[in-house]
Amino acid sequence: MVCDRCKMAVKAELAKAGLVPAQIELGEVTFQQAPLAGQLTQLQEGLKTLGFELIDDYKSRIIEQIKTTIIDLVHYRTGAQVLKLSVVLADKLNHEYTYLxxxxxxxxxxxxxxxxILQKIERVKxxxxxxxxxxxxxAYQTGYSSVAHLSAQFKQVTGLTTSAFKALNNHNRASLDNL
Structure with missing residues (x-):
């Protein structure tokens, strides 16, 4: 889940399956009571129709938590990031950054x-x-140290300058879950 609309859609599917979430965050749902197998099957089918999947594998959950943390940092926070990404991820996920x-x-x-970087460039776009x-x-809002750094990275990733990108009629934006 990468947005509030995604959270609402998941919440609706949870209700259809008769599940009461204790908390819904980007990419993660915790339950007040352990769900029954039939409820999980119904939830999984409902989520699949929405383009979501139920992840219960430990390593897959960590990957999703990494992605969710990065999306949150890039798309929902403004200003320069105080801590390095490696420190943020290690602290939030309680694992060594090397392992992650x-x-x-x-x-x-x-x-x-x-x-x-791909997430930051999508935010810049x-x-x-x-x-x-x-x-x-x-540049400031997306955490770049300078306009020159933003411009160089933007051109490296997209092949276009920022002004050339602005001049395009088709802005070639990618959805966040496809990066």
Whole structure:
């Protein structure tokens, strides 16, 4: 789950399955009572129709928590990040960053840093399309140290300058779960 609408859709499917969540966060649901097998089957089928999947494998849950944490950092927080990404992930997930990094790379086929950069570039694209902020403001809001760093990374990832991207009619945005 990567947005509030996703949370609402999951909450509706939980209700259909007769499950009462204790908490719903991005990518994670905790229950007040352990669900019955039939309820989990119904939930899994309902989630599948929405394009979601039920993850119960420990390593898969860690991968989803890494992605969810990065999406939260990039898309729902503003301003420069005080702590390094490795410190944030290690603290939040209670694992050494080396373990998280190796697990993520082996399963996803890309590094955590690459995934983080792709998320940041998608956020930059979104802010460029809105055309409400200057490039300096976008650089600050997305945690880049300078406009030059943002511009260089944007061109490296997209093959376009930020101004060329703004001039396009088709902005080629990717959905967050496909990065």
């Amino acid at each position: 990094s190796n697990l993520f790379s082996s399963v996803e086929g890309q590094t955590i840093e690459k995934y983080y 979104e802010l460029l399309v809105y055309n409400e902020l200057t490039l300096s403001q976008i």
